[in-house]
Amino acid sequence: MTRWRWRRPSTRGLLYVGAVLLALQASFPFFWMASTSFKPPPEVFAQPPSFIPQDPTWDNFRRLFTATGFLVYFKNSLIVSGLAVLLTMVVSAAGAYSLTRYRYVGREKIAGLILCTYMFAPIMVVIPFFILVKKAGIENTHFALVLAFTSFCLPFTLWLMRAFFATIPIELEEAALVDGAGRVRAVVYVVLPLALPGIIATSIFTFILAWNDYIFTRILITSDELKTLPVGVQDLFHSALIDWGLIMAAGMMITIPALLFFIAVQRYLISGWGAGAVKG
Amino acid sequence: MGLLAIAPALFLILALTLYPVAYSIWLSLLEKHSFFPQERFVGLENYFYLWKDPEFWTSLWLGVVYSIWTIFFQIILGVAAALILNETFVGRGLVRGIVLFPYMIPTIVAVILWKWLLNDTYGVVNYWLLAFGIVWDPISWLGADHIMLSVIVISIWQFFPFVLLSILARLQTIPPELYEAAKVDGASAFRRFVHVTLPQIRGILFVVILLRSIWMFTKFDTVWLMGEGAGAGRFIRTLPVYAYMRTLTYYQAGLGAALAVIMFAILVVCTIIYFRLFREEADIG
Numbered sequence: 001m002t003r004w005r006w007r008r009p010s011t012r013g014l015l016y017v018g019a020v021l022l023a024l025q026a027s028f029p030f031f032w033m034a035s036t037s038f039k040p041p042p043e044v045f046a047q048p049p050s051f052i053p054q055d056p057t058w059d060n061f062r063r064l065f066t067a068t069g070f071l072v073y074f075k076n077s078l079i080v081s082g083l084a085v086l087l088t089m090v091v092s093a094a095g096a097y098s099l100t101r102y103r104y105v106g107r108e109k110i111a112g113l114i115l116c117t118y119m120f121a122p123i124m125v126v127i128p129f130f131i132l133v134k135k136a137g138i139e140n141t142h143f144a145l146v147l148a149f150t151s152f153c154l155p156f157t158l159w160l161m162r163a164f165f166a167t168i169p170i171e172l173e174e175a176a177l178v179d180g181a182g183r184v185r186a187v188v189y190v191v192l193p194l195a196l197p198g199i200i201a202t203s204i205f206t207f208i209l210a211w212n213d214y215i216f217t218r219i220l221i222t223s224d225e226l227k228t229l230p231v232g233v234q235d236l237f238h239s240a241l242i243d244w245g246l247i248m249a250a251g252m253m254i255t256i257p258a259l260l261f262f263i264a265v266q267r268y269l270i271s272g273w274g275a276g277a278v279k280g
Numbered sequence: 281m282g283l284l285a286i287a288p289a290l291f292l293i294l295a296l297t298l299y300p301v302a303y304s305i306w307l308s309l310l311e312k313h314s315f316f317p318q319e320r321f322v323g324l325e326n327y328f329y330l331w332k333d334p335e336f337w338t339s340l341w342l343g344v345v346y347s348i349w350t351i352f353f354q355i356i357l358g359v360a361a362a363l364i365l366n367e368t369f370v371g372r373g374l375v376r377g378i379v380l381f382p383y384m385i386p387t388i389v390a391v392i393l394w395k396w397l398l399n400d401t402y403g404v405v406n407y408w409l410l411a412f413g414i415v416w417d418p419i420s421w422l423g424a425d426h427i428m429l430s431v432i433v434i435s436i437w438q439f440f441p442f443v444l445l446s447i448l449a450r451l452q453t454i455p456p457e458l459y460e461a462a463k464v465d466g467a468s469a470f471r472r473f474v475h476v477t478l479p480q481i482r483g484i485l486f487v488v489i490l491l492r493s494i495w496m497f498t499k500f501d502t503v504w505l506m507g508e509g510a511g512a513g514r515f516i517r518t519l520p521v522y523a524y525m526r527t528l529t530y531y532q533a534g535l536g537a538a539l540a541v542i543m544f545a546i547l548v549v550c551t552i553i554y555f556r557l558f559r560e561e562a563d564i565g
Contacts, residue, residue: 011469018364019375025437026379029393032404036396045402048411095289102282110286117297118491119547121498123520124540125297127527128304131312131537151296158289183281212386214501219528230388237509244396251389262384266377 030255037061037248044245060249070250072225073232080142080217080228081210084149085203088157091150093199096161097187101170111162117155122215125151130219140222148216153206160205164198165191204265208258229254301544307537314531326538335522336539343518345428346503347496350435354492355485357436358443363477365444366451376448383441391505394434398422424512431506431516438502439495443488450484451477486558493554494547500524519543 036044038056064070099107129148130139138144168191176186192199214230221227227235233250236243308326312319330336365376382390397405398421406418421430454477462472500520507513507521517525519539527536 012369015364015367015369018360019369019371022361022364023375023378026381026441029397030381032397033389033393047402047407049402049404049407091288091292094285098282098285102285104282110290114293117293119494119544119551120297120301121495121500121520121543123498123500123523124304124544125300127523127533127536127540128300128307129296130527131307131314131533132300132303134315135317147296150292151300154289154292155297208384214387214505215524219524230386233392234388234505234508244399244402247392248396251392255385255389258385259381262380263377266380 033248033251033255036244037252039245041243041245060245061253063246064249064253068236068246068250069224069227069232070229070253073227073229074253076142076226077211077228080145080149081207083142083146084153084210085206087146087150088153088206089199089203092154092157092161092202093195095158096165097191099158099162100165101173111159114155114158122152126215126219129216133220139220140226142226144220145216145228148220149210149213152213152216153209157202157206160202161195161198164195164202167198168194201265204261208261211254211258304537304540307534308541310534310537312533314527314533314536319534322534326534327542329535330538330542335517339517339519339522342428342516343497343520346432346435346499346516346518347493349432350439350496351489351492353432353436354440354443354496355489358440358488359447359481359485361440361444362447362451363473365448379444380441382438383445387438387501388505390434390438391502394430394437395422395506398430422506422512424515427506427512427515431503434506435496435499435502439492443492446484446488447481450481454480490551490554493550497547498543 035051035053037060038053038058039050040055040057040059043050043053043055099111126148129151133139133144172190172194173186176190177183181189212230213228214234217228217231218234221231224232229250233247233254236247236250309321309323310319311322311325361379365372365379397403400406400418400420400422403421405421406415409415410418419426421427458476458480459472462476467475498520499518503516503518504521504524507516520543523536523539523543526532526539
């Protein structure tokens with residue numbers, strides 16, 4: 001018979017314990033959200049709680065789509081985030097091309113200026129922004145919101161795109177120019193295809209930032225039919241009795257698009273991170 | 281041609297970020313209602329008012345408490361987790377993907393998730409604490425006594441993946457030869473961390489601590505959403521939340537702007553001190 005003896009825990013064992021804890025802390029809350037969203041109301045409040053829904057139902061999702069403004073908020077989120085991506089990408093692709101391909105006085109200063117704007121947190125920008133938007137008479141419009149998201153995203157998309165463009169060898173364009181292509185043709189047929197992975201990754205980061213925004217929408221949008229998802233979902237709390245099943249279903253429906261996009265760009269993430277693809 | 285291509289970006293940054301920030305300095309010198317057009321120049325009166333306003337000092341203190349605890353634990357956990365995920369083991373890719381989820385989701389989702397987990401009557405956290413006999417009575421996590429602790433824990437959960445990813449990206453560029461040489465010399469794991477890893481990640485750590493400090497000190501949405509409707513919201517009314525409330529609850533846009541300017545001034549001063557103290561670290565990286 002072997003006697004059990006205390007052994008010094010192996011480094012590998014500790015490593016696996018750490019990895020499992022890391023995975024659990026990140027995933028359990030989501031598992032719990034998914035579980036709750038499929039429970040009928042009595043089971044949501046059951047004690048002890050059931051981990052897997054005993055009586056799974058789509059009822060919470062059905063009510064979310066029919067009894068709340070969810071679909072309107074969803075559409076608004078798509079429109080506003082999409083337009084913000086479009087505007088920031090066009091502007092920052094042109095800007096990044098300029099910063100990596102042309103030499104002019106103050107080029108390095110511009111790069112420094114972009115980094116400086118990282119200091120301006122949304123809360124510091126949004127208060128004056130709100131007053132200015134009112135003065136311009138565009139309060140409570142998606143247009144104001146798109147501008148706000150652009151102000152928030154542009155510095156970092158510009159920074160990120162600059163890093164992507166810098167990796168594209170300039171000789172390829174020069175070859176195209178020598179072959180008689182104009183600057184525009186060289187950019188469209190040579191540079192843009194090569195920059196495409198970077199453009200897609202940056203677009204998705206921008207989309208996630210805009211999709212996740214709470215503060216700008218809360219402050220700039222007042223009418224219900226213009227609200228985006230985060231604000232719309234927060235307002236579900238204002239009923240007297242909190243309907244947790246419904247709220248968790250809403251949480252699921254906001255999270256899934258963001259996570260799908262996130263999974264799609266994950267492989268760009270580490271390289272993007274090195275280039276400063278960060279905010280918030 | 282080159283300037284033409286950068287012009288739209290520069291214009292938008294100037295018009296949408298720098299101009300509003302400059303305007304907020306002007307706004308902080310006005311007495312202005314948030315919704316009506318009237319405004320009156322009052323000089324530094326808003327600042328004098330805040331100097332004597334106990335709520336301002338409370339919010340500053342709460343903000344500092346919130347920032348220090350969240351930053352400290354984000355860094356510790358982020359570095360520890362990065363060291364784990366830098367090792368090779370079965371399923372590493374999966375764990376790497378999963379740990380980033382909390383950072384990628386909208387704050388509103390993080391907050392509703394945790395409000396539900398921490399619910400005093402039906403929450404699974406209290407259920408476990410009671411079931412394992414750790415506490416006898418359910419803890420009111422969103423009540424006056426614990427709401428600061430709750431919002432700190434949630435913020436750490438939500439934001440430490442940022443530290444993790446930044447450090448991990450740097451760890452992957454450290455040449456393995458350095459570790460092999462240290463091993464040959466008989467250095468323990470701890471000593472390898474202190475003498476090989478730490479000097480290598482010092483530069484990125486400098487940047488990460490700076491960015492996280494700026495972002496935690498100005499963090500609005502997580503704190504505001506946690507406090508909203510919880511009844512105990514005033515126990516986590518940090519400076520950004522207070523600035524928001526002055527502007528949109530009391531409609532005093534001038535005071536709100538003054539608070540934003542003070543926040544910015546504090547950040548600038550702290551950043552300068554930080555650079556003075558730790559600049560060598562930044563250069564090493």
